[in-house]
Structure formats: C-alpha cells, structure tokens
Amino acid sequence: MTNPTTLGSYDPPIPLAEQISHEWMLDPAITYINHGCFGARPRVVSQSQQRWRERIEARPIELIDRRRDDLLSDAKAAVARFVGVQPQDFGFVTNATGGVNAVLQSLTFEPGDELLTVNHVYNAVRQAMRHVAERSGAKVIELPIPLPVQSPQQLVDAIAAGLTDRTKLVVVDHITSPTALIFPVKQIIELCEQRGIDVLVDGAHAPGMVDLDIASLGGAYYSANLHKWACAPMGTAMLWVRPDKQAPIHPTTISHFFGEGLAAELSWQGTRDMSGWFAAPDAIAYFEQYGWDRVREHNHQMATWVQRMLCERWAGIGVEPTTPLDGSMIGSMTTLRLPERMREVGETPIELHDRLYDEFALEVPIFDWDDAWWIRASCQIYNTPDDYEKLADAVLKLLA
C-alpha cells in the first residue's frame, strides 16, 4: 500500500466502521469501484423493500390503491427533507433519465429553438434531447469543455458563452457522469434565469454525494436518482419542478390523474412495484446511523486521495490530473484520462475493462470520451484504500 505520508495531507479517510462491506449485498469476490453506475444496496434496504412487497402482495388493493397516498406521503416526507424540496413539488420516477424525459417531452419547442448542454452530458440525456429536437425542428447545441479544468468559473463561463437569443432550455448535470465534475449549478441557474432561460438539472449522482437543497438552487427542473448515492432500491428516483413551471409537465406515462397537478399525476403511473419507493426512507436511515455528513466527507476524502494517488502511481505512464488535486471540483468519484499506451492492452475500452475484471476481479468503468479513454473510480463507504491500490497495480501490470 502506498504510504499515505507521501501524499501530504491527502490521506485516505478513516473507515466509518469495521467491516462495513459486510452490510452490503455486493459480492466480496469483486473489488467494486463502480458505485456510480447503478449504486449498490445495503442488505437492510433490500430487506425493507421485501417486507413492503410482502405487505403489498398480501393486500394489493388496500396498500397501493386505498393507502397509496398515505404511504407515498410518508416516503416523500423523508426524501423531501433529504434533498430540500416540498412534498407537493415532486414525485417518484423510475430513474433520473425518466424524469429528464418527462420534462423534455412535456415542453414545446419551435423550429430554430436551441437546447443547450455540454459535451459532459449523460449519453441517455443527449439522446432524449436529440429526440425532442428532431421532432420539433429545434437544435441541440453541445458545447465542448475539454479537460483539464481548473475552476468552477470556467464551467460557468463556457455555458455563458453558449447562450443565445434562441436558447430555450439549458440542460446540465449536477455531477457529470463521464467526467465526475461537480458543476456549479446554482451559478449556472442564476446566469440563465437572468436571461429568462430555464435550466433542467440532471442530478442523477447528486442525492447522497453532495449536500442537496434543490429548491434553493432556483432552477425550473431537477431530476435525481435515489438509487445511486442514496442507495435506495433500483428504480427509485425523483422529479422536482418549481411550482410556477409545473402546469405543463406530465409523467412519461399519462394515467388516471392527468390534469390534477404534477404530484398527483406522478403518484400513479400505472400498476408498478412501489416497494422500492416505500423503502427509500430506510436507505436514507441506513446512512444516518453513520451520519450523512461523515458519509459524504468520507467518500469525498477517498476520491480526493484516489485522484492524487493514481496520478502519482501512474505518472510514469503519462496520467496527469484533469481537475484540481485538492478535490475541490469532485465529489465521491474521480475520472482520469488513460494514456494512449492502454490501447496495447485492449482494442476497445470494453476489452480493457474485461481484462481488469477477468484477471484482477476489478469492476471499474473504462470508456471513450472526447477522443480518449478514461477510467472513473467511485468511492462509497464500503470501499477501502486497498481497492484503489489494487487498481493502480493492475493497470501497471497490464502495461508491463
């Protein structure tokens, strides 16, 4: 293991408890440093979901018809406190992409309208933007912001430079998926609101990674996953809309409560398994036993250390920092550009991934972005410094 003293103040965090990984459902045979992709579940969360399912299946009509509003209300109250919204201004959706689709497909665009985003946008959201643009004659503008970046202001400036009189909507990630950057969404929203332009924030990675107070950001739309960094059951996400913007917004599945307001419409999107939504408060509570501030700080400190450690260990193969080494622009993930030489190890990012998985039991995403290969390391409380040391070693071994 790297001696942390060589890293100055960038020490790995103290574990929040002993053997925390035993509380999780992940296979201990795999070194799992891809929490960012689908999250992961503490066993107690899955057990809570299973208890809800048993209750629902014992009396289906009573639970998800007659008592649905009360049960959703309880679950929403816990989520509302956690992310800083009013219960009447949001509802559960299956995933953040679905929430983004609900907004994009509800809005009306005219030929020539511009939908603005950046090249760090999540690919599914890119596709959803492309779809609504194609069918309305609007245009998607994707601003390139190459790495490295030095400051949040650089990101604000880049977006400011892309606004035009035809910009109708800005779509921005709170934390970007490929590049793991925290975008200064509050400043971006202020900038756009001054110009009368609405902002749709894709907060897929935000709840649980950053301390979130959605309503205070001031934007029009915020879609977020609870199954990623808050570790609720898969299929648990939320769509929040500022009260003055709710009227035209509908779920992607229109159902009985069409026309009765966004929260009512979202409360019934056809028959579905609501057990995950009902269990969401238990995911929030799981982390509360450690303290959410400590959890976020642990994961952020780990990501900051990982970024620096990997840059040190991989300096010889040409890996350089792409965001400030003090961790000021990242949360609990860090993305690094892999050197061209990695193409000797595999012909595609998938091949390189598969070698890391098959030969080292490492689960870590490798992908193309901006004409290079990148690797993203995620840090959740079940991870230990050894996980990332193993990654550092494995890449060097593959290149040796």
Add this chain to the structure above:
Amino acid sequence: MTNPTTLGSYDPPIPLAEQISHEWMLDPAITYINHGCFGARPRVVSQSQQRWRERIEARPIELIDRRRDDLLSDAKAAVARFVGVQPQDFGFVTNATGGVNAVLQSLTFEPGDELLTVNHVYNAVRQAMRHVAERSGAKVIELPIPLPVQSPQQLVDAIAAGLTDRTKLVVVDHITSPTALIFPVKQIIELCEQRGIDVLVDGAHAPGMVDLDIASLGGAYYSANLHKWACAPMGTAMLWVRPDKQAPIHPTTISHFFGEGLAAELSWQGTRDMSGWFAAPDAIAYFEQYGWDRVREHNHQMATWVQRMLCERWAGIGVEPTTPLDGSMIGSMTTLRLPERMREVGETPIELHDRLYDEFALEVPIFDWDDAWWIRASCQIYNTPDDYEKLADAVLKLLA
C-alpha cells in the same frame, strides 16, 4: 351454498388442486375477488424475483449491463412463446398503460385527426388519448356502447359505425376493464385494416386470461400486462409492434439505444429493477404445472357460473344479466350492474366497497360507469365458489 343443480349446466369448476390459495401471497383473512385490478403473485414468483434481485445486487454491472441482453433474451423467449410474438418485435415495459403511452406519444397527429375508442376504454388510456389529442389538435371520439350486449358482432358494428375518413387510430381493449367484455379484436382489426386504419390494442387483461397469439391478430400495436392474469411480478408488461410500424415508436423514456430499433430501445429504459422481468418465465411456469388450458378454462367456467349465480341470487333486487349467460363474451371476470337501491347502502361506490370490506372482508371493486354502479368479480385459480356466495349474501344483507 347455492345448489349448483339449480344452475343447470353452469356448475362451478372443479378446483385444480387442494388448497391452492396457500401457494399465493394474498392474506387469507380477505376474500379476494379483485384479481383483475393488480393481479396477485404466487409465492414462488416472488421468491424467483428475490433471487434475481440478490444476483443483480451482488454483481450489478455484470448482470444488468454485460449480461443484460442474454438475460432479457431468456425472459423474452418464454414470454414470446406464451403470447405469440417474435422476440425482436417486443420489449418489456412497466405496465400496459405505459406501452399505450409509448405508442400514442410516438405517433404524430394533425388537427382534425380522430382517435376512436369506445366508452368501455380504461380510464388511464382515455387520459393518455386526451393528452395527445389536446396537444396536437386531434379529437378523441368515444363511442357509447351501452350494456346489455348480445353478441361480438354488435361490438364490431358499433366500431364500424364510428369510423370516418378522419379516423387515424382505433384504440380498443382486448378485454375491457370496467365491463369485463372480450372484444372481437381480430374482426375489429380486419375491419380497420381494410380502411387503412391502425389499431392499438390494450391487452391489459389478455395474457393468461385468453389464449393469445398476438401477431396473428394482425394489428399494428399491442400492449399487455404480464403482472395481471399471468401473475408476473408487478411492473412487468410488454409492448409489441408489427415490424412495419416499429420505426417511429419509442419507449416513453428515451435512453442510450435511441434510433437502434424498438426492441433495443426497450431493452434499456434507464436504471431500473429488472428482477421482475427476469422472473416472468417463472410466473408462466407456475401455471404450467396445472396446464394453461385448464387454468383458463377453470377461471372462465367460474366467471360464467358467478355471473349466472349472482343474477339468480340478486334477481329480487333487480340485477339482470348484461352479457350472454353462456359466458361467450367474458373471460375470467364478470361485471354486473347494481340496482339503484344500492345507494341506500352507501353514498358512493367507495362507501359501498368499504362496507363490503370492513363488514365482510370482501375485496371487490364497485364503480361508476355509464351513469350506474357496477360490481366486477374476478376469478383466479385461488378462488373458490364460496368466495362469490359470500359476496351474494353480503350484498343482500346490506340491503335487508
């Protein structure tokens, strides 16, 4: 118990096995004769889903990213055989309403276009039609077909009379939700296809209730639930589209595979719990142990008997048959019109429902339709004749 001999040949069916209800998750304290609403689950199906969830959560990326296509392919193969489609022509969705929304929202309508349906339409689908009509300037035409009906031809004739040169789409239930009628969808499709009009069938109740061969019906679009009469986990449904009609149809949530074809697009609608979809074959297999033909026949025979028995027992309070007593127009549900006098028992259908639930532990839907109150009894293999005798008695006691 009513002496079956008074019913001539309309005997209740012989149970498929002893104590079948023990295999189900329903609370035995409730007499559950509302299978049609959300279905119900055999315990083995929920256990299968839970095993899939354990596998997914142990290795999330491996299961729902790298192995997803294979796992979906296995699940789809079993479903495809069951409902008579090719795997490449359909995908899983959360519920039939979602599938209907995907089609309606993908199509383009012009001002003045007519979307035709009948007043037996499921309310959520009515709302989805209203939504796409409102935003395009199209019109929804809802043909009234009052009960009683005597023959399938009456239904075909009613729809034929509603077709105009402006009809762009006919939306019809295979089995209607409020009125439990089997619509002659093959004849309706033939009629419409001759006129160059596409038909979207809402088969919410069809898989498991009727022997289904979707592709042979010849329609353009078929959306169906697997969580209702096939008893797959909640949130398991399917959308099939005839090959020549697939190009413009997209899931309600656009994601990574946008533009790669309907089946590919449906294979990834954002992160979600796929355990229910993977477990769908085990729901089909559960019924196979009894034989699907026997299951359908059992449930149909029960519904036919229930319809006649209730009409006999309730003749004195003014309940009359609304479909042929030979059961030729129903599957495994029967709907009866309640007399005006029921309003003495409760001020609303919900109040009447609640009295049946609270005082008799009966779970059965009571609702408004076509300016009257109706009751719908569902028959699944866990039901016994006593369940419906209890209902017959309870209604008479409430009126006494």
